[in-house]
Amino acid sequence: MCNCQCASHLKDFGTIERFIEPCILLLLSQKESHGYGLMEDLEKRCGEKVDIGNLYRTLRRMEKNGWVTSDWDKNDAGPDRRTYAVTTDGLHYLEEAIISLTRTDTILHHLLEGYKKMHHGDKIL
Secondary structure, three states: OOOOOOHHHOOOOOOOOOOHHHHHHHHHHHOOEEHHHHHHHHHHHHOOOOOHHHHHHHHHHHHHOOOEEEEEEOOOOOOOEEEEEEOHHHHHHHHHHHHHHHHHHHHHHHHHHHHHHHOOOOOOO
């Protein structure tokens, strides 16, 4: 292992911690859903692939924070499923997250444009 600061040793700056929370709230603001439905929609509509265990831990934390509620959906044709819905506090948190992410998007855009200008349009890998 080298002591340099080369790209292979730098932190992955392409991820945004806790990005999944606003994604879940956005999806639930459109319709109630169960865990597996959320997992599929997160990948299809938000580009976030999550493991089901992490998703349920996140949903429990979000429920503890008052951003979502859950209820058991009785299903005669199969196992009962817990269905999640967004709360008013969850919608407020989503609005705050969008404002913050918009600022982050602007900052990142300026950084990337500055890099392109400095390096005459070199490809960013």
